[in-house]
Amino acid sequence: MITHCFTMQLKPGFEDEYKRRHDNIWPELQDLLSESGIEEYYIHLDEKTGILFAFQKLKANHTTSELPQDPIVKKWWSYMADIMKTNPDNSPVEIGLKEVFRLKPSS
Template structure:
């Protein structure tokens, strides 16, 4: 599963309404995201409007975006969400800045175990056996 993280900027003047809309996303939109392979999807926002999104998908980012672009509900959702963002050209789902992952705990623990390096986690597991 591939991990994707992105950044957008919500206009702070619209932040409360943005949060309200995301507290009850349309069921049709939720179903479309799931069917398009967007898993473990989360959005985090700071009081100044900095928005960080994270999701996992079996394919590439472009494939995940294309799968959603092919749905009617996504076009309607993006049109409704666009006014909430500051300095955005295009729709929110294509205008985000992708962030590069530089560390993932489970990957490094797995790599360490494969290399025969003992970690506190592997020491605890063998002590419990």
């Protein structure tokens, strides 16, 4: 299992709207994420800072590197751009995180 962790930045005052949009994620986007190998995808919000912490579990030998070129993803980015810190292409400003600890089950 591959993990991908990163942060993004929500603009102040858009916490409820961000959740509403994700509660109504487009079926075609959900299918695309699953087809790309994402088995689980969690996003958590630090309400004090607006920082979004994202955690993805990917199937072995899968990567999300092709997703930014997909028209569905670009459309989602445009849809979300008004409530998040974004790059010039509307992609969210994403800061990758390095794993520094993992609690492994005892055998």
